[in-house]
Amino acid sequence: MSIVSASKENIAAAAALLRAGRLVAFPTETVYGLGGDAGNDLAVASIFATKGRPSFNPLIIHVPDAAEAADLVRFDKRAQKLAAAFWPGPLTLVLPRRSDSPVSLLASAGLDSLAVRIPAHPIALALLQAAGCPIAAPSANPSGRVSPTTARHVADHIENGQMERQVAMVLDGGPCMVGVESTVLDLTGERPILLRPGGIPRETLQEHLGPIAVARAVELGGPKSPGMLLSHYAPHLPVRLDADLAQSGEALLGFGPARDAMLNLSERGDLAEAAANLFAMLRALDRPTFRGIAVMPIPDHGLGAAINDRLRRAAFR
Ligand code: TXA
Numbered sequence: 001m002s003i004v005s006a007s008k009e010n011i012a013a014a015a016a017l018l019r020a021g022r023l024v025a026f027p028t029e030t031v032y033g034l035g036g037d038a039g040n041d042l043a044v045a046s047i048f049a050t051k052g053r054p055s056f057n058p059l060i061i062h063v064p065d066a067a068e069a070a071d072l073v074r075f076d077k078r079a080q081k082l083a084a085a086f087w088p089g090p091l092t093l094v095l096p097r098r099s100d101s102p103v104s105l106l107a108s109a110g111l112d113s114l115a116v117r118i119p120a121h122p123i124a125l126a127l128l129q130a131a132g133c134p135i136a137a138p139s140a141n142p143s144g145r146v147s148p149t150t151a152r153h154v155a156d157h158i159e160n161g162q163m164e165r166q167v168a169m170v171l172d173g174g175p176c177m178v179g180v181e182s183t184v185l186d187l188t189g190e191r192p193i194l195l196r197p198g199g200i201p202r203e204t205l206q207e208h209l210g211p212i213a214v215a216r217a218v219e220l221g222g223p224k225s226p227g228m229l230l231s232h233y234a235p236h237l238p239v240r241l242d243a244d245l246a247q248s249g250e251a252l253l254g255f256g257p258a259r260d261a262m263l264n265l266s267e268r269g270d271l272a273e274a275a276a277n278l279f280a281m282l283r284a285l286d287r288p289t290f291r292g293i294a295v296m297p298i299p300d301h302g303l304g305a306a307i308n309d310r311l312r313r314a315a316f317r
């Protein structure tokens with residue numbers, strides 16, 4: 001495994017590795033993804049194995065443009081409207097899988113739907129174009145752990161032996177700008193359902209679609225989107241939410257003005273800045289020198305919903 005800069009040559013090399021069935025970690029605007037050829041059963045199986053991810057949890061399929069997405073899934077009016085408004089961008093649409101879709105059934109965990117998105121990141125788009133095949137890419141972390149927002153985060157997991165050494169290359173594109181994963185919206189039924197809050201706030205989607213129901217987290221046993229498993233994004237230390245002050249031995253993760261914060265998600269109380277900092281700061285405080293991580297309250301509107309979703313799962317034991 002090597003971390004390499006995302007030069008033209010290295011993107012071409014990464015695309016060749018993907019076509020050969022190997023795995024490549026690459027930057028997107030949300031988090032780093034662990035990519036593999038979505039049409040190759042072995043590559044997809046190796047994504048699940050590398051992450052230690054339960055095989056019932058389906059993967060998002062990444063494509064460089066809407067025409068390619070239309071080869072995989074059936075778009076209705078609502079999907080067309082959202083794709084036009086938000087792609088490329090941090091929105092994943094769950095749509096009915098086309099019967100002639102080339103995507104491995106393993107990637108969609110045998111469901112008759114498929115989750116697709118076009119990432120808004122020049123390196124990701126260049127890689128997808130060069131690969132010429134749809135790319136399945138979950139976040140490039142061991143299942144259940146904090147998602148990576150830098151190439152170094154990905155490399156740490158590999159070097160620590162937490163991810164099998166099957167990753168052929170890590171493309172370094174600097175830190176991710178959005179910092180939380182894409183919003184996952186289920187459009188397979190009559191009512192749109194938010195399966196995972198993410199980089200595009202529900203309020204923003206509602207301006208285009210009208211009311212969007214929120215799926216309730218189910219613990220285990222055939223959840224509609226297994227990304228709703230309660231414990232996820234977990235640092236090693238216990239996480240305590242809505243804290244005003246650190247208790248003894250705790251590191252305080254601040255939001256807004258905070259005198260005693262060890263790190264601050266956003267001193268000026270900006271939710272986009274907080275989202276971009278979230279995973280890197282959780283990782284930075286996740287050290288044995290502390291007993292736990294206490295996090296100050298974050299408003300629950302806009303991007304705050306995605307931040308609080310991740311924090312609640314990080315705190316769940
Ligand atoms: O921002 C992102 O979406 C990142 C970057 C790399 O693109 N990817 C990501 O993938 O977060 P992952 O595997 O960590 O999360 C995928 C989510 C899970 O919650 C999964 O259950 C859901 O999407 N999902 C995938 N396919 C689905 C389907 N057919 N039906 C319902 N949920 C699905």
Ligand code: MG
Binds near residue numbers: 138139147
């Ligand atoms: Mg993930």
